[in-house]
Amino acid sequence: MIDAWVHLLSLRCKLPGRSCLITITWTKTLMGQGLSVGIDDLADQCLRKVDIKPWLFSKRKGSKNLDVDSCTIQIYWDLANAKFGSGPEPLEGFYLALVFNQEMVLLLGDLKKEAYKKIEVDPVLHSNAICIARREHLFGKRFYGSKAQFCDKGQMHDVRIECDTVGLNDPCLVIRIDSKMVMQVKRLKWKFRGNHTIVVDGLPVEVFWDVHNWLFGNAMGNAVFMFQTCLSAEKLWGASHCTFDPSVLTWSCPQQISDSNSQGLVFSLVLYAWKHE
Structure with a gap:
């Protein structure tokens, strides 16, 4: 039996000059729940990865910057009122967003209006990410x-x-x-x-x-x-x-x-x- 409950989501999106894969991983262990965001190129080389552990460190809302080559990608999350089932992935009451150059590259969750109010982005430019894979335990x-x-x-x-x-x-x-x-x-x-x-x-x-x-x-x-x-x-x-x-x-x-x-x-x-x- 495994000791971690994992949901993994892979999405393909376009950044200026390249396409890339964004991997969102939700985990649930005896230590608590966690979230990681990874960005890979299409040659399957990891460009950058960041771990977010809001349940361990009581930081259910926040942001981080990811430097990918010469680009800076901003990650925003709000899980303060997230509702969960038995698995590690929230069902509702949350958002997770990736922003580059004021463009919403990726937006997950049902609080999309709240995300657009919180984050300074061009409202005309919407996420171009396409989900290509999910893995669940x-x-x-x-x-x-x-x-x-x-x-x-x-x-x-x-x-x-x-x-x-x-x-x-x-x-x-x-x-x-x-x-x-x-x-x-x-x-x-x-x-x-x-x-x-x-x-x-x-x-x-x-x-x-x-x-x-x-x-x-x-x-x-x-x-x-x-x-x-x-x-x-x-x-x-x-x-x-x-x-x-x-x-x-x-x-x-x-x-x-x-x-x-x-x-x-x-x-x-x-x-x-x-x-x-």
């Missing part, structure tokens, strides 16, 4: 839920995974989008790894699963699910031959996330599902 006995927006400016969907492997001779896997069953895997002991294409918002979404740990490994171990969208099924099949390495709890793909748009891949959601009693 989920905990449960049979049901595991998340939310995902599979295309830019699309609808937010509820994603639900159902799988009961305790005491069953023939367990099955069910995945629902907005309560509608979109796929079911029977004879799971023979099909503990695989992939299947579903359609969400008119786009094909390839679903990969690996539940080997649940069936044959540590009963308290994790399964991994990945939902990956694409512009066409042919592009998806040619661009995403992914493998899973249980020893490091990650999916490895030949193409970098930063190449996702050029390969036709738009968004990926990776869920690490842990069983607990």
Whole structure:
């Protein structure tokens, strides 16, 4: 069992003269909750990273400057009235903003009006960031839920995974989008790894699963699910031959996330599902 609950969000945005990846990581441990912001170039080289631990140091509102090459990026956050569920990521009552040259590069949270009142930015220039990946650790006995927006400016969907492997001779896997069953895997002991294409918002979404740990490994171990969208099924099949390495709890793909748009891949959601009693 891991000792940290992590939600990771990767976004692609444009700065003057370059595109970059912004990674937002929300964490929850026995020591408290934390937030980190990392900025990488498209060659996967870390340009700058800053850790914000508002719950440890009682600093739930503030700002920091990040020097990236010859640029200064300003980070603003207000988590004073943030409301949380069981996970590390706030549900409402917060904002997190990145500003460069009076332009709002990134704005997360529901307090957008409050952010624009607090931060001096050009109101005409809006965030150009596009979410290309999410990674989450989920905990449960049979049901595991998340939310995902599979295309830019699309609808937010509820994603639900159902799988009961305790005491069953023939367990099955069910995945629902907005309560509608979109796929079911029977004879799971023979099909503990695989992939299947579903359609969400008119786009094909390839679903990969690996539940080997649940069936044959540590009963308290994790399964991994990945939902990956694409512009066409042919592009998806040619661009995403992914493998899973249980020893490091990650999916490895030949193409970098930063190449996702050029390969036709738009968004990926990776869920690490842990069983607990």
